[in-house]
Amino acid sequence: MRDGGAYYRFTKDEKFKAITMEASRDLMHGWSDVAGFSLSRLTGYEGPTCFKMPAGEGQAQKWCLM
Numbered sequence: 001m002r003d004g005g006a007y008y009r010f011t012k013d014e015k016f017k018a019i020t021m022e023a024s025r026d027l028m029h030g031w032s033d034v035a036g037f038s039l040s041r042l043t044g045y046e047g048p049t050c051f052k053m054p055a056g057e058g059q060a061q062k063w064c065l066m
Contacts, residue, residue, distance in 0.1 A: 001050055001063065008034070010048035010065060017043045019065075039065070 001008050006023050009031070013020050021037040024030040039045070048065060055061045 001052075003063070008050075010050060012046065012048060017045070019045050019048045 006025055007027050008021060008023050011020050011022065012018070019039045019042070021034040021039070022031040023034050024032070050063055050065045053062045053064050
């Protein structure tokens with residue numbers, strides 16, 4: 001996903017079976033872990049996907065991770 005000037009991705013780490021989040025300013029390289037991502041220590045999840053949720057009038061756009 002792209003938000004602001006950065007790209008973000010969610011990946012399942014097969015070694016630890018956890019979802020990680022990474023960010024980069026360039027889509028093709030320069031990815032690094034996002035510090036403090038809350039699901040990085042949970043295990044047993046599959047196939048992460050994210051989407052932008054509709055924003056109500058006067059509300060900021062939010063992302064949802066499933």
